Amino acid sequence: MRDMLKKLPKVELHCHLDGSVRPETMYELLLEEKDLENISLEEFEKMVKVEDGCNSLVEYLEKFSYPLKIMQSKENIERITYELLEDLSKQNVKYAEIRFAPFLFMKKGLSFDEAVESVLKGMERAKKDFNILSNAILACMRYESVDKSIEVVKKGEKFLGKGVVAVDLAGGEEGFPPEKHKEAFDLAYEKGYNITVHAGETGRDENIIKSVELLHAQRIGHGIAAIKNPNIMKLLKEKDIFLEMCPISNLQTKAVNSIDEYPIREFLNNDILVTVNTDNTTVSNTSLDKEYSLLIEELGFSIEDIMKIMENSVKATFLPEEEKNHLKRIIEDSLKNI
Ligand SMILES: O=c1[nH]cnc2c1ncn2[C@@H]1O[C@H](CO)[C@@H](O)[C@H]1O
Numbered sequence: 001m002r003d004m005l006k007k008l009p010k011v012e013l014h015c016h017l018d019g020s021v022r023p024e025t026m027y028e029l030l031l032e033e034k035d036l037e038n039i040s041l042e043e044f045e046k047m048v049k050v051e052d053g054c055n056s057l058v059e060y061l062e063k064f065s066y067p068l069k070i071m072q073s074k075e076n077i078e079r080i081t082y083e084l085l086e087d088l089s090k091q092n093v094k095y096a097e098i099r100f101a102p103f104l105f106m107k108k109g110l111s112f113d114e115a116v117e118s119v120l121k122g123m124e125r126a127k128k129d130f131n132i133l134s135n136a137i138l139a140c141m142r143y144e145s146v147d148k149s150i151e152v153v154k155k156g157e158k159f160l161g162k163g164v165v166a167v168d169l170a171g172g173e174e175g176f177p178p179e180k181h182k183e184a185f186d187l188a189y190e191k192g193y194n195i196t197v198h199a200g201e202t203g204r205d206e207n208i209i210k211s212v213e214l215l216h217a218q219r220i221g222h223g224i225a226a227i228k229n230p231n232i233m234k235l236l237k238e239k240d241i242f243l244e245m246c247p248i249s250n251l252q253t254k255a256v257n258s259i260d261e262y263p264i265r266e267f268l269n270n271d272i273l274v275t276v277n278t279d280n281t282t283v284s285n286t287s288l289d290k291e292y293s294l295l296i297e298e299l300g301f302s303i304e305d306i307m308k309i310m311e312n313s314v315k316a317t318f319l320p321e322e323e324k325n326h327l328k329r330i331i332e333d334s335l336k337n338i
């Protein structure tokens with residue numbers, strides 16, 4: 001089964017660049033910048049991955065301080081993007097949408113354009129070297145002002161269709177309701193961005209409705225809280241909203257207490273368009289293979305269930321129709337060789 005999973009062609013839709021930096025690269029770059037105490041790589045790896053005792057999303061998000069220290073130069077950002085895509089291609093990921101918040105890469109003088117261009121360069125290089133397709137999603141942060149989000153939308157526009165496909169709203173939900181960013185997401189909608197929003201992760205179920213109805217979300221990051229409310233499940237189904245679920249991250253942030261409480265089977269049974277993703281390969285110490293293995297081993301998922309999820313993922317991509325069909329063909333060809 002494990003071998004079979006490895007060979008399956010895959011699609012990754014919810015992966016934060018800053019949460020998915022190779023620990024060895026972070027270690028090397030922090031040492032270079034003399035920003036690391038005298039510790040071994042093994043000790044460092046423990047520091048950058050979430051521990052078993054993690055109690056909340058807020059605690060989980062503290063892990064992002066390490067990668068963000070070194071994601072402040074063009075070279076580092078390009079290298080990190082390239083390496084992530086290399087790692088994904090080794091797991092037979094054929095297409096990935098990678099998200100990041102440009103402002104978090106601008107603490108030491110990079111401009112918005114330089115931050116975005118560095119990611120896109122890494123993607124281009126990975127496409128040539130590893131034959132993996134990818135696009136970027138620009139994240140706005142909930143704790144920032146709506147004006148900052150508007151800036152992301154306006155400054156990102158020139159990259160739309162040229163490597164950038166969408167905007168997202170990320171960060172802890174508690175205290176930062178979606179409507180705060182409505183003006184930015186109205187603008188993104190007008191400008192033709194695709195839209196995904198983190199909602200109902202550890203927060204309230206009403207954030208899911210608000211993200212769909214007020215922020216124009218076509219996809220919802222996580223969306224676990226929908227299980228609490230049949231009306232929300234109905235809304236998701238009627239509007240063909242895709243859920244980007246990330247099981248291992250959701251266990252770590254205590255969005256659910258145990259895998260038995262994870263509502264993915266109920267969502268599938270209710271014809272909700274579920275996809276499965278990693279969220280953060282380093283912080284969550286995960287991979288798509290690990291996520292699928294968990295569903296198979298703990299929730300009794302079959303290969304057919306996994307294939308259904310994969311089919312949903314292809315449909316959920318923010319690719320133009322023609323490129324989506326191209327991806328479908330790539331996946332079908334790869335399946336023939338299993
Ligand atoms: O699961 C998550 N929920 C909400 N926000 C997240 C999650 N993972 C990462 N980030 C946040 O998104 C920023 C941009 O990539 C990261 O810096 C982190 O703060």
Ligand SMILES: [Zn+2]
Pocket residue numbers: 014016170198221279
């Ligand atoms: Zn996320």
